Amino acid sequence: MDRIELELYLNNLLQIARFKDYCPNGLQVEGRRRVNKLATGVTASVAFLEAALDWGADAVLVHHGYFWRNEAAPITGRKHARLKLLLANDLNLFAYHLPLDDHPVFGNNAQIGEKMGWISDARFGDNELGWLATLPMPITLSHLTVEIEQTLGRTPLVFGDPDRQLRRVGWCTGAAQSMFDSAIAAGADVFVTGEVSESVMHTAAESGVAFLSAGHHATERFGVQAVGKHLSESFDIEHLFVDISNPV
Structure with a gap:
């Protein structure tokens, strides 16, 4: 091409x-x-x-x-x-960067939502980069933690009561910990992102809303793969995803 x-x-x-x-x-x-x-x-x-x-x-x-x-x-x-x-x-x-976070099909948020089975029904935050979904039935925070670990291949850092029932999930991949307050205001029971800041523990404790830091790299692997796959299927291009592991 x-x-x-x-x-x-x-x-x-x-x-x-x-x-x-x-x-x-x-x-x-x-x-x-x-x-x-x-x-x-x-x-x-x-x-x-x-x-x-x-x-x-x-x-x-x-x-x-x-x-x-x-x-x-x-x-x-x-x-x-x-x-x-x-x-x-x-x-x-x-x-x-942001275009690959936001795309409704190939974006990082869309792709992680698809893999987790989250169907977005609302947006929040600056430029509406945060996504919200209502789960078909409530699950506990510990159950969600296991699902994320299995999907992303890494153990997330979690703040919140493991037994808390969750119905509304908010998420934004990468370093979106600053959007935690926006997720709370939008009605999320839990916010999932890639990175974490010191203040997050206190915000989670005081608000009662859970927070999961699942890894910047881990949460942003799927968008580029989806675009590459799309290009290889649409044009005469060979595609290879190269995953340079990063624990952050």
């Missing part, structure tokens, strides 16, 4: 014009014109790039790319090593 066609297709699919983001969305580093093999991953680390190149990728698509707001501008150190690896191998880097 032509790189320019791929860029236009992805930008339109993920509706990047809707978002005021912390980084540029789309093609961040230009490589070769023809894309036959696409590797997807969560973060464009050196380890990920090396694995993609070993597979023979022409392009990589990630959730966490480069050029974040307020980062230092000089291309030195780790930034130099990453960019050198891309440029020396003529490898394209596509990155989509």
